[in-house]
Amino acid sequence: MATATAQRRPAAPPGRLARRGGRRGGRGRSAALAGYLFVLPVAACFAVFVAYPFLRSMYLSLTRWSGFGDPEFIGLDNFDHLMSDPVFWDALWTTLFFTLACTVLQTVVPLLLAVLLNRGWRFGVVFRTVIFVPAVVSFVVTGSLWQMVYDPNFGLLNRFLDDLGLGSLAHPWLADPSTVLPALVLVSLWQAAGLYMLIFLAGLQGIDPALYEAARIDGASPARQFRHVTVPMLRNVIAVVVLLNVVNGFKTFDVIYVMTGGGPNRASEVLGTYLYGLAFGSSAGAVPSFGYATAISMIVFVLCLVATLVQVRVNRRARDVF
Amino acid sequence: MSSSPRAAAAPALPAQARARRRPRALLGRALGYLTLLVVAAGSAYPLVWMLLTSLRPRNTVFGGGFFPSPDEITFDAYREAWTGLDFPRHFLVTLVITAVTVAGVVALATLSGYAFAHLEFRGKQVIYVTLLSSIMLPVTAIVIPLFLELDTLGLLNSQGGLIMVYIGTSVPFAMFLMRAFFETLPRELVNAARVDGAGEFAIFLRVMLPLAAPGAATVVIFQFMNTWNEFLFAQTFLQQPEDLPLQPVLYSVVGQHSTDWPLLCASLTMSILPIVVVYVRMQRRFVAGLTLGAVKN
Numbered sequence: 001m002a003t004a005t006a007q008r009r010p011a012a013p014p015g016r017l018a019r020r021g022g023r024r025g026g027r028g029r030s031a032a033l034a035g036y037l038f039v040l041p042v043a044a045c046f047a048v049f050v051a052y053p054f055l056r057s058m059y060l061s062l063t064r065w066s067g068f069g070d071p072e073f074i075g076l077d078n079f080d081h082l083m084s085d086p087v088f089w090d091a092l093w094t095t096l097f098f099t100l101a102c103t104v105l106q107t108v109v110p111l112l113l114a115v116l117l118n119r120g121w122r123f124g125v126v127f128r129t130v131i132f133v134p135a136v137v138s139f140v141v142t143g144s145l146w147q148m149v150y151d152p153n154f155g156l157l158n159r160f161l162d163d164l165g166l167g168s169l170a171h172p173w174l175a176d177p178s179t180v181l182p183a184l185v186l187v188s189l190w191q192a193a194g195l196y197m198l199i200f201l202a203g204l205q206g207i208d209p210a211l212y213e214a215a216r217i218d219g220a221s222p223a224r225q226f227r228h229v230t231v232p233m234l235r236n237v238i239a240v241v242v243l244l245n246v247v248n249g250f251k252t253f254d255v256i257y258v259m260t261g262g263g264p265n266r267a268s269e270v271l272g273t274y275l276y277g278l279a280f281g282s283s284a285g286a287v288p289s290f291g292y293a294t295a296i297s298m299i300v301f302v303l304c305l306v307a308t309l310v311q312v313r314v315n316r317r318a319r320d321v322f
Numbered sequence: 323m324s325s326s327p328r329a330a331a332a333p334a335l336p337a338q339a340r341a342r343r344r345p346r347a348l349l350g351r352a353l354g355y356l357t358l359l360v361v362a363a364g365s366a367y368p369l370v371w372m373l374l375t376s377l378r379p380r381n382t383v384f385g386g387g388f389f390p391s392p393d394e395i396t397f398d399a400y401r402e403a404w405t406g407l408d409f410p411r412h413f414l415v416t417l418v419i420t421a422v423t424v425a426g427v428v429a430l431a432t433l434s435g436y437a438f439a440h441l442e443f444r445g446k447q448v449i450y451v452t453l454l455s456s457i458m459l460p461v462t463a464i465v466i467p468l469f470l471e472l473d474t475l476g477l478l479n480s481q482g483g484l485i486m487v488y489i490g491t492s493v494p495f496a497m498f499l500m501r502a503f504f505e506t507l508p509r510e511l512v513n514a515a516r517v518d519g520a521g522e523f524a525i526f527l528r529v530m531l532p533l534a535a536p537g538a539a540t541v542v543i544f545q546f547m548n549t550w551n552e553f554l555f556a557q558t559f560l561q562q563p564e565d566l567p568l569q570p571v572l573y574s575v576v577g578q579h580s581t582d583w584p585l586l587c588a589s590l591t592m593s594i595l596p597i598v599v600v601y602v603r604m605q606r607r608f609v610a611g612l613t614l615g616a617v618k619n
Contacts, residue, residue, distance in 0.1 A: 290466055
């Protein structure tokens with residue numbers, strides 16, 4: 001949210017000037033009226049399906065409520081309870097670990113792939129298309145497919161290891177608490193790499209070839225060109241990719257819900273699956289606790305907010321340096 | 323985009339490598355090619371396996387090699403998914419939900435995107451940033467109150483309610499894309515039409531909308547993909563089994579037939595077909611959209 005504020009700021013003065021000009025006559029007023037009318041439907045949607053639910057979430061996080069009768073206001077008791085809830089802390093750490101691993105892998109791998117692909121190859125378009133295809137596949141399909149890939153007895157992965165003579169490495173990947181998270185991170189990478197690679201490719205197209213020309217004349221090796229031309233020129237794109245990764249990591253739900261349901265024994269429980277289970281059954285097995293679950297959702301929101309604000313801060317400082 | 327990387331962005335490198343024919347450059351080239359091959363193979367492998375498994379008879383799934391022998395290929399699993407799982411119905415439901423959502427999102431996003439790009443009104447920046455802030459709001463943070471809200475409005479278990487939630491929650495990002503697109507169009511067009519005495523809505527409808535097709539196409543692709551693939555809201559807000567779109571149906575199929583891999587793979591394959599076709603055919607617009615959305619802003 002603040003991203004947009006920071007980036008739009010330079011555009012503000014011309015906008016203000018134009019507005020002042022517009023206010024002079026009736027035309028300006030009719031344009032302004034049209035502006036409000038054109039924006040009204042979106043604003044209404046926003047109010048009903050985003051703003052109101054969000055505000056209600058804030059309120060519900062301060063209540064105890066099973067969905068029947070009226071919510072009972074209990075102040076900060078839910079958050080107090082969170083502090084001593086071991087499942088919450090485990091889910092928080094799992095979320096942070098998952099987010100960190102995904103962010104690092106899903107930034108570095110796509111960036112290197114994009115740089116490689118951008119050097120021009122016969123069949124480059126085919127490579128690009130194939131690597132991107134997993135990104136259009138839904139989380140449910142991805143999760144179900146990889147469940148079969150990881151199947152302990154007949155899964156693609158264990159049979160592949162067997163064929164390589166590495167049968168001893170065969171493993172119940174999703175059933176072992178120590179391998180389930182890396183296995184899920186790999187699925188995430190498989191699906192996300194193509195999208196971020198395309199974003200980086202689009203960014204690379206925008207770099208002036210003359211910069212590389214100059215670097216080469218100065219005798220810079222490809223590695224130095226990468227470090228001193230590509231990375232600085234892609235700074236904003238990298239920032240966007242990192243932010244998208246972090247936010248997507250914090251709000252992870254679908255793949256884990258489909259593949260493990262947070263198991264085995266909560267080893268892959270993240271905040272998203274924990275709060276969903278509390279509100280809509282399964283994991284608690286008891287009455288829904290909407291109040292407690294929304295309190296956790298507020299924690300997810302705060303994590304995303306902090307990530308956004310940090311990104312804006314870092315981005316602005318980086319801009320000052322360069 | 324297809325040939326431009328070679329032509330524009332790094333023209334000298336391959337040429338240089340070819341010209342000098344240095345062994346080291348050739349080796350680097352070969353390693354690069356190999357890397358791309360391995361990565362592409364890793365991306366495609368599970369999907370190809372899924373396709374092949376969907377064509378096998380049930381009794382050869384757990385044995386045998388990677389490729390089924392030609393004489394054992396069968397479409398039984400597709401037949402079963404088609405009739406046994408009532409696939410056409412859920413396919414149609416998904417198509418209708420997606421089509422209505424896409425139409426709604428494109429209409430609202432075009433209108434508001436244009437307003438934010440070319441009309442001046444008080445509080446424009448504040449309104450824009452407020453609306454856009456919802457991009458960063460995690461859906462898991464609003465799924466519970468949305469569920470309660472739909473319940474209050476009597477729209478739980480209704481596809482109409484689900485569509486409204488889809489439109490409401492996805493329109494801000496689409497609006498962001500359309501605004502970025504409209505900003506690439508010259509404002510003189512608007513001003514000239516105004517001088518000619520055209521009304522604001524007429525300017526939008528007759529002058530700007532016809533030029534908006536490329537931007538709208540991008541929104542259509544993104545929205546089609548997101549809505550077709552959406553799981554959390556559909557799973558939470560709809561309960562009647564016969565009304566469900568594909569994603570929650572697939573989820574329950576996986577739960578009920580977890581050992582019937584050909585059936586599973588056939589269902590999964592059919593469900594991604596429309597998406598893959600749309601993406602492969604409209605790839606260029608997709609890339610253009612990414613440039614507009616992620617790189618420019």
